[in-house]
Amino acid sequence: MPQRQKRDPLKMSETENSTAIPQDFDGLKAIILERKAQLPKRLRQVAAYALDNPDEIAFGTAASIATSADVQPSTLVRFAQHFGFEGFSSLQQIFRARLRERTPGYDERLRALSGNDHSKLESGSIFNGFVAAAHRSLDNIASSxxxxxxxxxxxxxxxxxxxxxxxxxxxxxxxxxxxxxxxxxxxxxxxxxxxxxxxxxxxxxxxxxxxxxxxxxxxxxxxxxxxxxxxxxxxxxxxxxxxxxxxxxxxxxxxxxxxxxxxxxxxxxxxxxxxxxxxxxxxxxxxxxxxxxxxxxx
Amino acid sequence: MPQRQKRDPLKMSETENSTAIPQDFDGLKAIILERKAQLPKRLRQVAAYALDNPDEIAFGTAASIATSADVQPSTLVRFAQHFGFEGFSSLQQIFRARLRERTPGYDERLRALSGNDHSKLESGSIFNGFVAAAHRSLDNIASSxxxxxxxxxxxxxxxxxxxxxxxxxxxxxxxxxxxxxxxxxxxxxxxxxxxxxxxxxxxxxxxxxxxxxxxxxxxxxxxxxxxxxxxxxxxxxxxxxxxxxxxxxxxxxxxxxxxxxxxxxxxxxxxxxxxxxxxxxxxxxxxxxxxxxxxxxx
DNA sequence: GGAATCGTGGAATGAATATTCTATTCTTCA
DNA sequence: TGAAGAATAGAATATTCATTCCACGATTCC
CATH class of the missing domain: 3.40.50.10490 (Glucose-6-phosphate isomerase like protein; domain 1)
Known part of the structure; x- marks a missing residue:
């Protein structure tokens, strides 16, 4: 990804006015949700797409994402700058970091299914039970x-x-x-x-x-x-x-x-x-x- | 990623000689480990780096990875072609797909599905697809x-x-x-x-x-x-x-x-x-x- | 109602990218 | 040892990329 020279620091201060630039995905998500109402049409469109398809943002190119989200590439750049990022590429780093941090281990899955947070609460076990039952049902039809x-x-x-x-x-x-x-x-x-x-x-x-x-x-x-x-x-x-x-x-x-x-x-x-x-x-x-x-x- | 025209089919056959091109990360890993001993010096270097830093391969550019692995970019391309891929980019897709699929249990299910009788018939793949999608959905709600x-x-x-x-x-x-x-x-x-x-x-x-x-x-x-x-x-x-x-x-x-x-x-x-x-x-x-x-x- | 600001689409641009090509170095076997 | 072949490094190239810029609508604000 292109690492251009930094923009004029004076101009920067115009954009990063109120809040700090989000450093992780959760922070970004929170800010997006917070400002979603005030966002212009196309930017809101990008916001919705980004939160719904984070993997696409992480891996895609500006052009491919723009096509998927039915937006111009330049809109993606404007979107990123709207949230204080230098450009689309630096925004994309947030989405990539999110995938990096996730531990795609076997342990996680196992914990998620059997001993996850749900079982701590009373209704949780019911929830887990139905998810597990659904899995079993699907395994069933695949073979029957x-x-x-x-x-x-x-x-x-x-x-x-x-x-x-x-x-x-x-x-x-x-x-x-x-x-x-x-x-x-x-x-x-x-x-x-x-x-x-x-x-x-x-x-x-x-x-x-x-x-x-x-x-x-x-x-x-x-x-x-x-x-x-x-x-x-x-x-x-x-x-x-x-x-x-x-x-x-x-x-x-x-x-x-x-x-x-x-x-x-x-x-x-x-x-x-x-x-x-x-x-x-x-x-x-x-x-x-x-x-x-x-x-x-x- | 640049999608060049296909290489000369005759030249292709030189590289993709013995085994099929791996379609997922596990398959690639297996083949790399299998051939690691016979690999030339620089290619072995790339192989080791790739298996140790899969995230870097997924996100980095050919140039940046080459620098990290202390290799020339062209070596990465040769490495990819050595394993039957068209170029570095298509090899990279494997590493990216690995991060996309967050559920390890899901891989096995998918392979179990695509390997069963259903895939032989035309409608079968549709059936398999929906069963797999349902599994994925269930994994999703369990965590979301x-x-x-x-x-x-x-x-x-x-x-x-x-x-x-x-x-x-x-x-x-x-x-x-x-x-x-x-x-x-x-x-x-x-x-x-x-x-x-x-x-x-x-x-x-x-x-x-x-x-x-x-x-x-x-x-x-x-x-x-x-x-x-x-x-x-x-x-x-x-x-x-x-x-x-x-x-x-x-x-x-x-x-x-x-x-x-x-x-x-x-x-x-x-x-x-x-x-x-x-x-x-x-x-x-x-x-x-x-x-x-x-x-x-x- | 007119001016001014903001948002948008789309083309232009140059940087960065993956890949190819070629000269050079390193193996290997006679 | 010396030639033939493979492997490599690095420059060259065509393509793709993110970004910028500008003209045109749409809002908003006097």
Whole structure:
């Protein structure tokens, strides 16, 4: 990095007026947060980016960071000078020092997970418990979900005109999130079971060109099971996510996944299910994009 | 870093003869140690320096490192090329990546993932990516959520008569799941923003004896932000979950948590958020149970 | 409402950078 | 010993870099 000659000391005093130049990352973060309200538009944009992507600042070049943050390189320099630094490079040193000081040792991780500060407080152990359970759940699906089955599920859903999402109660947030993602990805979908009463009408529109994704964990919501059955009888291919090979959903499904969320104190979170749902959603969208590309080629 | 045109492929094959180019720091370290004995004098000098001062390699320039290691800059380039890299810069990336990935346990998981069957199929890599991202997210919250803040949040919500849940769009599944869990746990709650139009009426019922939990990630839904502001102005304590210190939610919140979900290919799942939400929900319910017990004793 | 200050975008600039090239020194084996 | 090859040092080069500068909008303040 260029180490230019120092600026005129007299001019320096103009900028470093009120507070001292921060010497470490925490100090810098504090000052940025303190002044964030008074910062001009672009500088605030840089501030937000810097605190959200400190690693990028540490390693990137002014040009690359500027592109990522959607700002001019000169804005980065102005930002640094605004906080009393000589230029962008000296600001960058703070971000680099932050990475240097961190001990990337095995010990730290171990302490963070088992014996960290959280366990000192009463609620802390609950927090730790759920984080650990989520880790276990993820380890679980990585091994229990068969790649071939996943591939088949993606193909089924990618070929569908409309994807019907069936989920109730505990599973509902999963389909809710998929609905959100499908919407963003421009994949046509239809949620089943939002408003009471009209479900049958919605399901009546489903045909063999469509597909469905059903989620239900024990104790299985009878509605979801029945709706999956109904769809299967109408030749709509069903992909399902459930927690047991004996799930009533399995019989109605062309492909189904067994996903057991690890629990903490009897409560299960949805961490692994969410990762699975997102993977499936994106994989389907990606597959569709590729199909569309191939068709455009012809 | 200068990205020159590729070298002559024929000349390339001279260098990258036997083994593949290492992709991570551990692999590089192994190869260096393996070949260290056969290395020429200056290259061995560089090898020793590199393994002893990895941070210097990560942050320094070729010139500065060369001076420290008492070597010519060109020697660094030759060293990098000796191990199959295109130049010094690409070797440096390895050292930088090492600092970026703060979690040592994560490396193993990633390698375990990329080595399993999933990577053979096209959709498999997407699946792996999201599982890995979820792991990273969980590692993140374990260190970024302060136990004291968590404790305060639990206290606020446990003392509330009714808990108002504020979330839109991407965050909606989180509050949806909390609503489900609160219902099972017999904690009085009220979702905000389900049916259009009546939100203001619902919020009008909230008072200082209640509390709110708001979730919003960038790009922040203006509705959520406004509703949190409104609640705060009505003396309703607000606990919030968001992804940046710059989140507009932070201003209105008594306690707020910064939780950045790791992304895969630009898509973020909700795995860590779900674990957090569940931990908070159960911790609140647990706290309430204890309060109720204490009152019963009197 | 006009002047003045501040913030911004974008091109210009020279310093610094990684890399290549070549002359020289050091090994190695006949 | 002496030639052939590898390894090295150091200058040369093209590129990239952070920074500066200036013109143009946007605010703010009389």
């Amino acid at each position: 979900v068969e790649p071939e089955a996943f591939e088949r599920a993606v193909n089924i859903l990618a070929d569908a005109e409309t994807i019907y999402l069936v989920a109730k109660r505990r599973s509902y947030p999963i389909s809710g999130y998929m609905a959100y993602a499908f919407g963003k990805l421009k994949v046509r979908y239809q949620m089943v079971g939002t408003a009471a009463g009209i479900d049958d009408d919605i399901l009546a529109m489903a045909g063999s060109k469509d597909a469905a994704f059903a989620v239900s964990f024990s104790p299985y919501a009878s509605e979801s099971v029945n709706q999956a059955k109904l769809l299967a009888s109408r030749k709509v291919p069903v992909v399902s996510l459930t927690d047991s090979a004996f799930s009533p959903l399995a019989e109605s499904s062309k492909v189904w996944f067994e996903l057991v969320e690890a629990d903490h104190a009897g409560f299960r979170s949805l961490s692994a299910s969410m990762a699975f749902a997102m993977a499936l959603t994106v994989a389907v969208a990606e597959k569709r994009r590729r199909i569309a590309e191939e068709q455009a080629m012809e | 959520v302060e136990p004291e803040a968590f404790e305060r949040a639990v206290n606020i919500l446990a003392d509330a008569e009714t808990i108002y849940l504020v979330a839109k769009r991407r965050s909606y599944p989180i509050s949806g799941y909390m609503a489900y869990a609160f219902g099972k746990l017999k904690v009085r709650y009220q979702m905000v923003g389900t049916a259009a139009g009546i939100d203001d009426d619902i919020l009008a019922m909230a008072g200082s004896k209640d509390a709110a939990f708001a979730v919003s990630f960038s790009p922040y839904a203006s509705e959520s932000v406004n509703q949190a502001k409104l609640l705060a102005s009505r003396k309703v304590p607000v606990v919030s979950l968001t992804d940046s210190a710059f989140s507009p939610l932070a201003e209105s919140s008594k306690v707020w948590f910064e939780l950045v979900e790791a992304d895969h290919a630009g898509f973020r799942s909700l795995s860590a958020s779900m674990a957090f939400a569940m931990a908070l929900t159960v911790a609140v319910a647990e706290k309430r149970r204890r309060i109720a017990e204490e009152q019963a004793m009197e």
